[in-house]
Amino acid sequence: MISQKAKYALRALVALAKQPPGAPTFIGEIAEKQKIPKKFLEQILLDLKNHGLVASKRGKAGGYGLLRPADTISFGEVLRIIDGPIAPLPCLSKIAYAKCSDCQEEASCEVRRVFAQVADATRGVLDRTTIADALEARLPPRLRDAVA
Amino acid sequence: MISQKAKYALRALVALAKQPPGAPTFIGEIAEKQKIPKKFLEQILLDLKNHGLVASKRGKAGGYGLLRPADTISFGEVLRIIDGPIAPLPCLSKIAYAKCSDCQEEASCEVRRVFAQVADATRGVLDRTTIADALEARLPPRLRDAVA
DNA sequence: TACTAACTCTACAAAGTCGATGTAGTTTTC
DNA sequence: GAAAACTACATCGACTTTGTAGAGTTAGTA
Numbered sequence: 001m002i003s004q005k006a007k008y009a010l011r012a013l014v015a016l017a018k019q020p021p022g023a024p025t026f027i028g029e030i031a032e033k034q035k036i037p038k039k040f041l042e043q044i045l046l047d048l049k050n051h052g053l054v055a056s057k058r059g060k061a062g063g064y065g066l067l068r069p070a071d072t073i074s075f076g077e078v079l080r081i082i083d084g085p086i087a088p089l090p091c092l093s094k095i096a097y098a099k100c101s102d103c104q105e106e107a108s109c110e111v112r113r114v115f116a117q118v119a120d121a122t123r124g125v126l127d128r129t130t131i132a133d134a135l136e137a138r139l140p141p142r143l144r145d146a147v148a
Numbered sequence: 149m150i151s152q153k154a155k156y157a158l159r160a161l162v163a164l165a166k167q168p169p170g171a172p173t174f175i176g177e178i179a180e181k182q183k184i185p186k187k188f189l190e191q192i193l194l195d196l197k198n199h200g201l202v203a204s205k206r207g208k209a210g211g212y213g214l215l216r217p218a219d220t221i222s223f224g225e226v227l228r229i230i231d232g233p234i235a236p237l238p239c240l241s242k243i244a245y246a247k248c249s250d251c252q253e254e255a256s257c258e259v260r261r262v263f264a265q266v267a268d269a270t271r272g273v274l275d276r277t278t279i280a281d282a283l284e285a286r287l288p289p290r291l292r293d294a295v296a
Numbered sequence: 297t298a299c300t301a302a303c304t305c306t307a308c309a310a311a312g313t314c315g316a317t318g319t320a321g322t323t324t325t326c
Numbered sequence: 327g328a329a330a331a332c333t334a335c336a337t338c339g340a341c342t343t344t345g346t347a348g349a350g351t352t353a354g355t356a
Contacts (some may be wrong), residue, residue, distance in 0.1 A: 004315065042334095057323095090149070110162050111158045111282065117277070121273055122266055134258040134259065152343075153345095174302070194303085194304070205352095207301080207351095207353030207354055208302060208355075210303055299353105307349105308331100311342100313345085314340085314341080316339095318337075326331090
């Protein structure tokens with residue numbers, strides 16, 4: 001299960017991607033439309049801002065907007081920022097590798113071998129699907145090619 | 149990330165599958181070899197027993213053994229027993245469906261659509277891979293066919 | 297029969313995580 | 327200078343995770 005926070009972050013980014021670029025969008029507007037607690041959404045957007053995904057403008061006519069094109073922001077990137085590693089086991093994480101404390105040898109670990117396949121399958125979807133893909137209700141480019 | 153408990157459960161099942169059938173294996177033996185806290189492993193095996201995956205024999209020459217053949221126990225089944233639903237979102241779970249409290253319409257939910265693909269990919273591996281597959285260091289039957 | 301090694305069951309506790317909420321600002325525009 | 331919006335931390339209650347503790351039950355063995 002992904003966290004509620006990650007779900008909110010993705011929904012907020014999708015909402016921002018739907019707005020016309022240029023004019024910033026109020027937090028309050030996103031919060032209301034997407035039924036996200038406003039204060040909680042502030043934290044989330046701040047986090048995304050600190051990671052360079054969105055930009056904000058202060059003051060009365062302020063608000064948030066995407067800093068990068070929607071087709072360059074993958075679901076995987078957002079999940080890693082909000083929830084941390086995507087890998088099902090610490091010894092399979094690319095961004096936060098850690099040896100399983102109780103594992104004797106990784107090479108012969110049966111559990112690891114199976115979850116390596118899970119990790120590949122999951123990343124295959126998450127790292128290839130962008131906010132723009134989600135918006136357009138289509139499969140991400142490479143998966144589409146495979147199906148076609 | 150799967151829980152430590154689930155990892156222990158899978159490792160214990162793999163260990164049991166390696167034992168010659170018939171003679172029960174002590175909890176203490178598995179705990180020591182796999183570096184799992186014994187009392188914790190007791191709880192886990194009890195849980196697996198209550199779900200019909202393993203059988204136990206009490207008394208001095210007691211112990212645990214697989215109740216079903218290793219090739220009928222999938223990773224997905226074990227994970228669902230120990231960790232609960234595998235789905236990344238509550239609205240995508242088959243065993244514990246729940247509407248996302250903040251979601252307006254499921255059909256038009258962009259986030260759900262993407263994670264439905266993730267869920268399919270994950271289940272594709274977990275529900276087709278059995279303890280026996282893990283043991284034999286090979287791909288599960290259906291995936292193997294696809295590769296071949 | 298008594299011993300003992302094994303499983304069974306319940307309870308609990310320390311630590312961490314999750315999902316917010318609260319308070320106190322700062323910046324910008326009207 | 328008031329209002330609207332963002333910024334930054336601090337805090338909080340509920341829950342989950344990862345074990346630990348201890349008393350009880352069962353059955354093989356001397």
